[in-house]
Amino acid sequence: xxxxxxxxxxxxxxxxxxxxxxxxxxxxxxxxxxxxxxxxxxxxxxxxxxxxxxxxxxxxxxxxxxxxxxxxxxxxxxxxxxxxxxxxxxxxxxxxxxxxxxxxxxxxxxxxxxxxxxxxxxxxxxxxxxxxxxxxxxxxxxxxxxxxxxxxxxxxxxxxxxxxxxxxxxxxxxxxxxxxxxxxxxxxxxxxxxxxxxxxxxxxxxxxxxxxxxxxxxxxxxxxxxxxxxxxxxxxxxxxxxxxxxxxxxxxxxxxxxxxxxxxxxxxxxxxxxxxxxxxxxxxxxxxxxxxxxxxxxxxxxxxxxxxxxxxxxxxxxxxxxxxxxxxxxxxxxxxxxxxxxxxxxxxxxxxxxxxxxxxxxxxxxxxxxxxxxxxxxxxxxxxxxxxxxxxxxxxxxxxxxxxxxxxxxxxxxxxxxxxxxxxxxxxxxxxxxxxxxxxx
Amino acid sequence: xxxxxxxxxxxxxxxxxxxxxxxxxxxxxxxxxxxxxxxxxxxxxxxxxxxxxxxxxxxxxxxxxxxxxxxxxxxxxxxxxxxxxxxxxxxxxxxxxxxxxxxxxxxxxxxxxxxxxxxxxxxxxxxxxxxxxxxxxxxxxxxxxxxxxxxxxxxxxxxxxxxxxxxxxxxxxxxxxxxxxxxxxxxxxxxxxxxxxxxxxxxxxxxxxxxxxxxxxxxxxxxxxxxxxxxxxxxxxxxxxxxxxxxxxxxxxxxxxxxxxxxxxxxxxxxxxxxxxxxxxxxxxxxxxxxxxxxxxxxxxxxxxxxxxxxxxxxxxxxxxxxxxxxxxxxxxxxxxxxxxxxxxxxxxxxxxxxxxxxxxxxxxxxxxxxxxxxxxxxxxxxxxxxxxxxxxxxxxxxxxxxxxxxxxxxxxxxxxxxxxxxxxxxxxxxxxxxxxxxxx
Numbered sequence: 001x002x003x004x005x006x007x008x009x010x011x012x013x014x015x016x017x018x019x020x021x022x023x024x025x026x027x028x029x030x031x032x033x034x035x036x037x038x039x040x041x042x043x044x045x046x047x048x049x050x051x052x053x054x055x056x057x058x059x060x061x062x063x064x065x066x067x068x069x070x071x072x073x074x075x076x077x078x079x080x081x082x083x084x085x086x087x088x089x090x091x092x093x094x095x096x097x098x099x100x101x102x103x104x105x106x107x108x109x110x111x112x113x114x115x116x117x118x119x120x121x122x123x124x125x126x127x128x129x130x131x132x133x134x135x136x137x138x139x140x141x142x143x144x145x146x147x148x149x150x151x152x153x154x155x156x157x158x159x160x161x162x163x164x165x166x167x168x169x170x171x172x173x174x175x176x177x178x179x180x181x182x183x184x185x186x187x188x189x190x191x192x193x194x195x196x197x198x199x200x201x202x203x204x205x206x207x208x209x210x211x212x213x214x215x216x217x218x219x220x221x222x223x224x225x226x227x228x229x230x231x232x233x234x235x236x237x238x239x240x241x242x243x244x245x246x247x248x249x250x251x252x253x254x255x256x257x258x259x260x261x262x263x264x265x266x267x268x269x270x271x272x273x274x275x276x277x278x279x280x281x282x283x284x285x286x287x288x289x290x291x292x293x294x295x296x297x298x299x300x301x302x303x304x305x306x307x308x309x310x311x312x313x314x315x316x317x318x319x320x321x322x323x324x325x326x327x328x329x330x331x332x333x334x335x336x337x338x339x340x341x342x343x344x345x346x347x348x349x350x351x352x353x354x355x356x357x358x359x360x361x362x363x364x365x366x367x368x369x370x371x372x373x374x375x376x377x378x379x380x381x382x383x384x385x386x387x388x389x390x391x392x393x394x395x396x397x398x399x400x401x402x403x404x405x406x407x408x409x410x411x412x413x414x415x416x417x418x419x420x421x422x423x424x425x426x427x428x429x430x431x432x433x434x435x436x437x438x439x440x441x
Numbered sequence: 442x443x444x445x446x447x448x449x450x451x452x453x454x455x456x457x458x459x460x461x462x463x464x465x466x467x468x469x470x471x472x473x474x475x476x477x478x479x480x481x482x483x484x485x486x487x488x489x490x491x492x493x494x495x496x497x498x499x500x501x502x503x504x505x506x507x508x509x510x511x512x513x514x515x516x517x518x519x520x521x522x523x524x525x526x527x528x529x530x531x532x533x534x535x536x537x538x539x540x541x542x543x544x545x546x547x548x549x550x551x552x553x554x555x556x557x558x559x560x561x562x563x564x565x566x567x568x569x570x571x572x573x574x575x576x577x578x579x580x581x582x583x584x585x586x587x588x589x590x591x592x593x594x595x596x597x598x599x600x601x602x603x604x605x606x607x608x609x610x611x612x613x614x615x616x617x618x619x620x621x622x623x624x625x626x627x628x629x630x631x632x633x634x635x636x637x638x639x640x641x642x643x644x645x646x647x648x649x650x651x652x653x654x655x656x657x658x659x660x661x662x663x664x665x666x667x668x669x670x671x672x673x674x675x676x677x678x679x680x681x682x683x684x685x686x687x688x689x690x691x692x693x694x695x696x697x698x699x700x701x702x703x704x705x706x707x708x709x710x711x712x713x714x715x716x717x718x719x720x721x722x723x724x725x726x727x728x729x730x731x732x733x734x735x736x737x738x739x740x741x742x743x744x745x746x747x748x749x750x751x752x753x754x755x756x757x758x759x760x761x762x763x764x765x766x767x768x769x770x771x772x773x774x775x776x777x778x779x780x781x782x783x784x785x786x787x788x789x790x791x792x793x794x795x796x797x798x799x800x801x802x803x804x805x806x807x808x809x810x811x812x813x814x815x816x817x818x819x820x821x822x823x824x825x826x827x828x829x830x831x832x833x834x835x836x837x838x839x840x841x842x843x844x845x846x847x848x849x850x851x852x853x854x855x856x857x858x859x860x861x862x863x864x865x866x867x868x869x870x871x872x873x874x875x876x877x878x879x880x881x882x
Contacts, residue, residue, distance in 0.1 A: 262813025372703025
C-alpha cells in the first residue's frame, strides 16, 4: 500500500481503492471535469472528506471526495519533500512572523462546506503552501478569529502590539493575514499605529477561498513572505494581486488603498498614486524612491490606541438633519463626512455640523468621489462648511480618515491638537497636489 | 468707433482705448500670459468687468478687465454672426428643450467672481455657445436654481414633469443641465420617473466653470443638444467628457454611472458596463445594440413621485448599533446599506436591521466596493442578513438603489410590492451576471 499520510476515512478509502500514493501525478474526475496534479499529504486532522491535489500552477486544491467520480494515476511519483525533509534546514532561514486574524486567507475553509473557519497553524500553512519552508522560518500565531466586518478598533490595536512584539523578538518581517472586506481600513490603522516600524509589515488576504484553483491566497502569501525577508524597506503595506493574471502582486501604500471590487482578485487599487511597487517571482520592482529603509528594532514603540467614538457619514441628496443630529447627540467626538464632489452636504445640515463643532466636536470633509481632492473654497456651501469649522482633508480616503481620526483622538490631549494632527501627513495618507489649485473647480 | 455691443463700464472703456471691435482677432495680456482669440459680443446686462474672447478651440473665455494689462489687435475681423443673423432661420430646425436646474454649467458664473449664479437664458446660452443656433431651435427654461447637493426628491419629480411637458409639446429631445455633485443620483431618478420616455433625455453638467479655457461646458452642451436632435434612440442618459481630451463624450446609462473624481473633466464613469456609446463632432458611435427607439409621444405619462423617507448608510468597522437604531426609529420606510465586500455589516447590527424589517421596514444591500456584485450566501454574516430579510441588490450602485427605493415606495401599495419592484430590473440598473456564481467569493 502506498504512502497516504494524513488521509483518513472516506478519502483514504477512495485513494487506497485507486492504488495511488502521495507524490503520484493523478487525474481526478469531478463534476464532469478532469483535475490533474500531484497528490499532496494532509495535515488537517479533523477532515476525512477531501483529497488535496497540488496543481501545476502551484496551487493546492481540496476536492470533496463525494464529488470525485474517478481517480486515475497518470504517472508514478516520488513523495515530494514538503516540510521536514527540506534541503535547507529551518535554522538557515530568517524568521518571518505570520499573524492570523481571521478571514478567508490560509484558513481551513477549503476542507469544509459552509462557514469559514478562520484558523491557521504552521501545519495548515505548510500543507497549503509547502514552498514557504524554502523562503523563511515561519512563526505563525492566530491572534484573532474575527470576520473582517466584525473587526473593532481594539483589534487593530492588538494587531499593532503583536507586530511590535515580533519585531522586538527579531522577526525579519511580519505578515498579517486578514479578511479583505475592511482590509483598507485595517492597513491604514496599522500604518498609523506602527509609524516608524523598523521592518516591513505586509497586510494580506485572499479574495477567493483556497479550495478553488483560482484562489489568490497562494501567490499573495508567497509574495508577502518573500518580501518580508528580501525587502530593503520598512513600513506597512497591503499586498494583493495587481491584475487578473496570477503572476503580479501590487505593493500598496497602506493609507491609500481601497477595495474597489467585491470579488475580483485584483480588487484592491492604490488611489491617486501608483502602487509603491510590484512583486513577481523574480522579486520586487519598486516604483517609489522614498520608502523608508529598515532600521534597528530596539527603540520601536507602537501606538496601538484607537478611540471608537468616531463616525463616518456618507452624505446623500435629501439627507435629513435628524440623521446627523441623532449621531452627534450620542457622545461622538469626531465625524468624517463623505461629501459629494469637492466636499459638500446640503445646506440644512451645515447648521447641525456647526453646532457639533461649537460643542467641541471635530468634523472633517472627504469626498465620495474616491478620486480627486476636496476643495471647500469653490462653492457657497463649501465656504459655509469651512466657516462652520469643518476641516477639509485634501485627497485623503474617507476610510483612512475614519481610522486616522480614531487614532488621532487617542494620541492627543485636546481637540485642537487632534485637528492639527489630522492636517499633517503622518503616513502618506495625503498626496501632494498634482495640479494647480485653480484647476480643481 | 467700433462695434462693441453689450460692453459697458470698465470693459467698454478698455476696449475703446484699444480701438478694437467685435470680431477682431485680439491678443490680451493677463497675468503675464497672452490669450488670443476673437472678441465676442456680450449678452450679460449686469456685468461691466469682463471681456469675452472666443478661443480657436471654440470656447468662450471671460477675462476680468482688471487683470488685462494690454489689448492688441492682431487682425481686423468682421463681426461674427452669432444669433440673429444666422444663415439658417430658427424655424428650419427642430426644437430641443433645455431645462436649467442649477449647477455650474452654462450659468453666468464666468462673468463673476465669488458665488455661482445658477441662471440660464437663451441669450446667455447663445452668447456662450453661438453654434447651438445651427443645431436646434433651443427653448430654455430655468426650472430650479438649486445647488446640486441641495436637490431634494421633489426636485427630481419637478424635472421629470417638465421633461414630460416638453415632450408633449413636441420637443425632439430634452437636455437637463444640472450640478455634477449628485448628477449620478439625478440621472438615475429621471430614469425611473421617465420610464418609457419616447425621446432622448440627456443630463449634462460641467466640472469646470465656463470662464476657464479648460471648461468642459462647451463640448458637453454641444454634444447633448446635437444628440437630442440626431439620436435615433430614446431614454435617459448622462453625457459628459469621456477622457481628458476635449473631443470625446461618453453616453452613460443613467442608472449605472458615478462621479468618480472630484474635479476631472472625465469624472463620470459607467460602472460594470461600457458607456452605451460615445459622441464626437462626427456624430454618435453606439456600443449598445439595445437602446429603445424613439416612439410616439401621445401616451407618455411620467411617474414623478419620490418618497424621501429612505436612508443610505455606509457601513464602517465598529459602527455602533446606536447609529442605525436612531435612524430606524425616525419613521424611515426603507434603508439602503452600503456594506463591505460582498455585502456585510458587523454582527451586532444584524439584530437591529432584523427588528426594522420585522416592523415593516425595507432593507437592501449594496457594496461600498462600487464594482462587483453583492452575494450574501458566502459568509455567515451574509447568510444571517438574508435570514433577517435583507434583500441583496446584485450589482446595483448604492446611489441608484437609494433613488430607486424612494421612487419604488411612492409607486407601490405595500412593502411587499415595493420589495418585488426593487428586485426587478426596471431601467438597466442591474447587469446580468458576467461570471458564474461560484466565482464571486
